[in-house]
Amino acid sequence: MATSVESSISAGAKYEPVIGLEVHVQLLTASKIFCSCSTRFGDPPNTNVCPVCLGLPGALPVLNRKAVEFATLAAMALNCEIRETSIFARKNYFYPDLPKGYQISQYDKPLAEHGFIDIESSSGKKKIGITRVHLEEDAGKSLHDGFVGAGETTAIDLNRSGVPLIEIVSEPDIVTPDEAYEYLTRLKEIILYTGVSDVNMEEGSLRCDANVSVRPRGEKKFGTKTEVKNVNSFRFIREALEYEIERQIEVIEGGGKVTQETRLYNSVEGKTYSMRSKEQAHDYRYFPEPDLLPLVVDEKWRAQIRSTLPELPESRRKRIVSDYGITAQDAHTLTLTKSLADQFESAAKAAKNPKRVANLVQSELTGRLKAKGLEIEQSPITMKGVASSADLVESGTISGKMLKDLYDLCFDRGKDFPEVYEQEGRPAQSRDTSAIEKILDEVIAANPKQVEQYRAGKKTVAAFFVGQVMKASKGQANPQLVNELVAKKLG
Ligand code: ADP
Numbered sequence: 001m002a003t004s005v006e007s008s009i010s011a012g013a014k015y016e017p018v019i020g021l022e023v024h025v026q027l028l029t030a031s032k033i034f035c036s037c038s039t040r041f042g043d044p045p046n047t048n049v050c051p052v053c054l055g056l057p058g059a060l061p062v063l064n065r066k067a068v069e070f071a072t073l074a075a076m077a078l079n080c081e082i083r084e085t086s087i088f089a090r091k092n093y094f095y096p097d098l099p100k101g102y103q104i105s106q107y108d109k110p111l112a113e114h115g116f117i118d119i120e121s122s123s124g125k126k127k128i129g130i131t132r133v134h135l136e137e138d139a140g141k142s143l144h145d146g147f148v149g150a151g152e153t154t155a156i157d158l159n160r161s162g163v164p165l166i167e168i169v170s171e172p173d174i175v176t177p178d179e180a181y182e183y184l185t186r187l188k189e190i191i192l193y194t195g196v197s198d199v200n201m202e203e204g205s206l207r208c209d210a211n212v213s214v215r216p217r218g219e220k221k222f223g224t225k226t227e228v229k230n231v232n233s234f235r236f237i238r239e240a241l242e243y244e245i246e247r248q249i250e251v252i253e254g255g256g257k258v259t260q261e262t263r264l265y266n267s268v269e270g271k272t273y274s275m276r277s278k279e280q281a282h283d284y285r286y287f288p289e290p291d292l293l294p295l296v297v298d299e300k301w302r303a304q305i306r307s308t309l310p311e312l313p314e315s316r317r318k319r320i321v322s323d324y325g326i327t328a329q330d331a332h333t334l335t336l337t338k339s340l341a342d343q344f345e346s347a348a349k350a351a352k353n354p355k356r357v358a359n360l361v362q363s364e365l366t367g368r369l370k371a372k373g374l375e376i377e378q379s380p381i382t383m384k385g386v387a388s389s390a391d392l393v394e395s396g397t398i399s400g401k402m403l404k405d406l407y408d409l410c411f412d413r414g415k416d417f418p419e420v421y422e423q424e425g426r427p428a429q430s431r432d433t434s435a436i437e438k439i440l441d442e443v444i445a446a447n448p449k450q451v452e453q454y455r456a457g458k459k460t461v462a463a464f465f466v467g468q469v470m471k472a473s474k475g476q477a478n479p480q481l482v483n484e485l486v487a488k489k490l491g
């Protein structure tokens, strides 16, 4: 007889999961989608509200142009087709934090459709389809604890009511919890690069509902899905999916049927629990929003928005590898966020040897950051600092050992490299003219070709001589003095 472990593995192999993700992302507009209230997170409850977002009778919504531009930009970054004329729709349901009794969303004519995200899966590169990206308003927030009187009552904060959201719905193309994790990681990265959201799960500016079903391997028809809601990290989403897949397989293997329902994940127990049976679309009684005109994003406007699309992480990585001759892994580390990639590139462009800058990040920076529990963006040594240290090693001014010691000091003091180098590392500079002249004479004698070039008018060769003297003096010579002497001797 098979052991329970073996039988669960063989049951796992018999079934294939199908996963589709619905991701809500708050847009970083200053004001709400249909009124001019602030979207600021963390303000005292119910201070950023007005008749529109309180849902008072007679108040009319006015669409925020910036929200449309941000949503369109995100949809473009996700390779979607933008619909010229999209329609807002009322999604009717009752909930205490939804004062109007309906949410303004989009239904059968969403802003964007037919996109995709490239992910790296265990079987190689894979495209995950994006069904749609639509605009909608956020609801308020129910506070169950953390306020005076908690435990007896639930309070409602309507500051979030009317904050602009995009919902990004994936095709059911994801087949493992790992792929779901990878999809979310890529999605977050892309949205961050566009700058339309800070996609911060802790503050709720990215929220994900995970739909999952299983079907016998080879079966064409999808199984019945469940939807896991309110999971607050990508890691927990992966865990919740793993649990849910096993649970559904057990239900089916036990002769039962999976019920279509919404479930909640308890991350302490690592289990999901039934919350409520799932609404069907017809329960929402969608109909076109009579208080808003059709949204028209015409060709001219689309072109204008497209022109603000930044280079996205995938292509940037490829380009950085070829532009600076660094490894794919280095490129990955250095492009985790747009601002880091920007910093690296501007530092690398100015550095003598960009490859050394990338190497130092990998060999000297990441380990020290890890030891301190810091993200690369919190590093005391900036990319500019790394580049300046790389130049000093490159010119022979400091040794590798000196660099390591200086990096340690930077981390101890929380100071950037140039500052610490000024204080500690800079070797006393020599203004000993005769000693420098002697070195320069040797350099001149050893490089007749460059001397000829210089005398033929190529004055930029001076930098070469200065560099050689600095190197030969181990950085001891005063660079300004060297400059003067080079000009004098060759001129
Ligand atoms: P609902 O109307 O229940 O919200 P949708 O058709 O809008 O369902 O799909 C919601 C998400 O669930 C999408 O990401 C979709 O890809 C995914 N999905 C649809 N059917 C299944 C299924 N049988 N198993 C897993 N995911 C599914």
Ligand code: MG
Binding pocket: 022
């Ligand atoms: Mg849905």
Ligand code: ZN
Binding pocket: 032, 035, 036, 037, 048, 049, 050, 051, 052, 053, 054, 162
């Ligand atoms: Zn308002």
